[in-house]
Amino acid sequence: MKLNTNNRLSGFGMDADDLVLEGTTFKAGINYFEMENFTANLGKGDNQLTVNSTQTRDDGFRTVTLINAGQGDDNIDINLDENQGLIAIKGETGNDNIDAYDFGLGIVAFGDEGNDQCMIA
Ligand SMILES: [Ca+2]
Numbered sequence: 001m002k003l004n005t006n007n008r009l010s011g012f013g014m015d016a017d018d019l020v021l022e023g024t025t026f027k028a029g030i031n032y033f034e035m036e037n038f039t040a041n042l043g044k045g046d047n048q049l050t051v052n053s054t055q056t057r058d059d060g061f062r063t064v065t066l067i068n069a070g071q072g073d074d075n076i077d078i079n080l081d082e083n084q085g086l087i088a089i090k091g092e093t094g095n096d097n098i099d100a101y102d103f104g105l106g107i108v109a110f111g112d113e114g115n116d117q118c119m120i121a
Pocket residue numbers: 042043044045046047069070071072073074
């Protein structure tokens with residue numbers, strides 16, 4: 001699963017093919033723009049999530065992205081740079097791994113219940 005929160009959410013079992021209607025291409029997944037907050041609730045399974053970008057609006061506002069990992073042993077990999085929006089992770093129940101080693105801005109992370117590991121540079 002991938003969370004491309006600059007303006008698109010993909011994976012999560014959604015069709016991977018772009019949609020073309022009357023010559024206009026719509027990227028696969030859920031497309032969104034100009035958000036203040038973005039929350040993803042992953043659910044009770046063992047989730048593998050890669051966050052490749054978070055949204056910064058056209059006016060410079062950094063959208064706050066919150067990931068609620070839910071139950072299960074979740075692995076969340078944060079691949080962001082300092083120009084991205086802000087991010088917070090809640091591991092919730094389960095033995096979770098949060099890898100934000102390459103993210104220069106830092107994150108807010110709560111492992112919650114379980115034997116959790118968070119790697120931060
Ligand atoms: Ca989960």
